[in-house]
Amino acid sequence: MPEGVVPVKDFDETKYLGKWYEVARLDHSFERGLSNVTAEYELRSDGGIRVINRGLSVTEDKWKEAEGKAYFVNTRDEGYLKVSFFGPFYGSYIVFGLDNKNYQYAFVSGYNTSYLWLLSRVPTVSKELKEKFIKESKVLGFDTDSLIFVEHN
Secondary structure (H helix, E strand, C coil): CCCCCCCCCCCCCHHHHHEEEEEEEECCHHHHEEEEEEEEEEEECCCEEEEEEEEECCCCCCEEEEEEEEEEEECCCCCEEEEECCCCEEEEEEEEECCCCCCEEEEECCCCCEEEEECCCCCCCCCCHHHHHHHHHHHCCCCCCEECCCCCC
């Protein structure tokens, strides 16, 4: 976990399930060049969470999809999970900011400050929410000047 990043407490996985739109991210190889990115979460029979990430490759004009699985690291009421898309290898998935009432947005980190996402239940968010995300992420050491704001059309 990046220094200073603290997973949300009182996390309700049932409220978190469903479709999320990726509003912003730091660039990384497995999403490079993708627009219209979404993530869908649903319960698995083994107690984990099925993850389906989908995005449109701008250069290939083709949808790309990756299916993964996630499991809680500590307790189910803490927004700290490990996720795998590539066999036995897992990475951290840390929800460190969340609309606790309605679960309309989430700030998510990976295992270090190279991985950062702003997720929302809708494709666009308010200027105030973007500013809050940038401010909180910058304080935690993320390179917010390099954020990509994802196009949804």
